[in-house]
Amino acid sequence: MNRDFLLHNQAAKTLYHEYAKKMPIIDFHCHLSPFEIATNRKFNNLTELWLEGDHYKMRAMRANGVDENFITGNASDFEKFVKWAETVPYTLMNPLYHWTHLELKRYFGIDTILNPSTAKEIYNEATSLLQTEEYRAKHLIKKMNVEIVCTTDDPIDDLKYHKQIVDQGYSVKVLPAWRPDKAMAAENPEEYNTYLDKLSKVSGIDISGYENLLKALKIRQTFFNSMGCKLSDHGIENFYTEKYTNKEINDIFNKIRTGNHPTELELLKFKSALFYQFAVMNHDFGWTQQFHVGAIRNNNTRMLKLIGTDKGYDSIGGFDIAKGMSIFLNRLELNEKLTKTIVYNINPSDNELMATMVGNFNDGLIPGKMQFGSAWWFNDQKDGMQAQVKALSNMGLLGRFVGMTTDSRSFLSYTRHEYFRRILCNLIGTDIENGELPADMKMLGEMIEGICYYNAKRYFEFG
Structure with missing residues (x-):
């Protein structure tokens, strides 16, 4: 693992050492703990x-x-x-x-x-x-030349640690990101109503009806926006697009709020309604929305009961995501409510599907508005990163790509940006060596710098 690790030709070495390596890191999606940063664990x-x-x-x-x-x-x-x-x-x-x-x-x-x-x-x-x-935690982040970190935060979070980090004058900007998944997780009415009671308390809204739920979420999103939030994130198995009426959603919500279990169809309708409203609110706040699609979580129920979630019992799903994704994005586009969007797939067989689907909804006004996101979770390894870059290159514009993100809970994960940058430079360098790209290192070097840093800086309007 020497200076030229993963760099197999001179062009790749030049692109990495002279362009990619020096760029700061913008980690626009991670699961680092704001508490651990604020307390400098x-x-x-x-x-x-x-x-x-x-x-x-x-x-x-x-x-x-x-x-x-x-x-x-x-x-x-x-x-x-x-x-x-x-x-x-x-x-x-x-x-x-x-x-x-x-x-x-x-x-x-x-x-x-x-x-x-x-x-x-x-x-x-x-x-x-x-x-x-x-x-300590803060120094581990700075050590890797990180400029901006976006954590993942629930609507009920008070964001007090984000405020502490700002008040401490920490040189790395640590911003919240809105993750409202629990606000539509009504499978278990008892747990869901407990969550709604907490949301009611922090928002000051009596969530006695569906419209009040939306008002409570709007109040919390306004608060997040005031704290510098510019992104939302949504972890979904598939895009929820079941047809519904407003009366149906009100009735379903009242049923859940009184502790009764919704049917499978009712749950799909309820999630479809809220999922659409999340996207509308993202647009109204001018945020970028991220969708992490296709994971089957908590497969081992015995271990789930013993040690809880996020312990390594999740896997790649095999869903037919094309139709739902098309219906969802098209509905937003028809109503002029489609904000900047990044989609991440966990199933590598969906690479080209994702890359082509997002291309249907670029508007010609915002460069790279619709993004096929970086290789995620089971794909964030050498083969997966190469496949994602190649699919994006073949179906879209690599030069507009906002690049890598850690999606990690570890303070040591920033080497994944280096890993990605080396792999990216080697792919481009190989095409140069093969005569498939011009040996214009300044032009290609500027593209590399954009993917590693500048594109994200401009896209998210981080200033």
């Missing part, structure tokens, strides 16, 4: 920083036969790290192998390959560094 050891909450590593360890006690259980942090070190040699050809050693090298200056025989040495060296000020 100190991590007691490498396990806390590296393994805590990392579902990628959890899945790999289970596949390697590691007992749950050493993953999410009560084993000591060092014991958990040893089990991860035992797993790493088996991750060869998995992106975790590259990510693991990039993170050790870039954050800690450790070149040693992680395996059982080196585990203690690496653990002690990194843990020692974590005791210093330079390795």
Whole structure:
């Protein structure tokens, strides 16, 4: 993993080292904790920083036969790290192998390959560094030349930690992003009504009817907007487009609010109505909306009950998303309510579908208005990134792409931007070497800089 890692020709090396490498990072979608940033969390050891909450590593360890006690259980942090070190040699050809050693090298200056025989040495060296000020949360972000971070926040969040970060004068801009998924998650009326009661309290609106739900959400979205929010994010299996009437939605809401379970069709209608209203509100606030589409979550219900969500039991779905996506975007376009939009697919077989569908709704007024987003989750590895870039290049305009985002809960994930940039430069460099692109390094270098930084800066109007 030397200076020219993943760069297989001279053109790729030039594009990366002279153009991509120096660009700041705009992480416009992640799951970092605003609390941990505001309090400048100190991590007691490498396990806390590296393994805590990392579902990628959890899945790999289970596949390697590691007992749950050493993953999410009560084993000591060092014991958990040893089990991860035992797993790493088996991750060869998995992106975790590259990510693991990039993170050790870039954050800690450790070149040693992680395996059982080196585990203690690496653990002690990194843990020692974590005791210093330079390795607290805020410094880990700044270390990677990050300029802007957009977290993921529920409508009921008070955003007090975002305010604290601003008041502290932190040089990295940390902005909220609106994630209203729970506001339409009415599968379990008891849990949903508890959520609505919380939303009612923070908004000051008695949510006794569907219209009041929309008013409460509008009040919260106004608050988010005042705190610098410019993006929403929506995690969906598919686009909700069931036909409904206003009377039906009012009746369904009243049914749910009184603690009764909706039928499957009623739930689809209710979600379709709210999902559309979310998009309308995004447009009215001038925000960019992001849709993460196609994951099947919480497949292992036994483990869900034992250890909860986001622990590595989610997977790629196989949905027919084309028709619903078309109906949804077209309805917004017909009503002149389609804002800037980024779509991310988890199923790689949907790459060309996504890339062509978003192209149907560009308006000729905003460059790159409709974006086929970066390779997401199971796709954010070498093959997946290459496939996403190629699909975007073939079906749209690569030069307008807003680039990579971490979608991560880890403070060590910013090396994924480097990983993406190296892969991107190698793809472009290979085409130059093959005579398929002009050897105009200034022109192509400016495109690389745009994808890595400037396009996102302009697109999101971060100033």
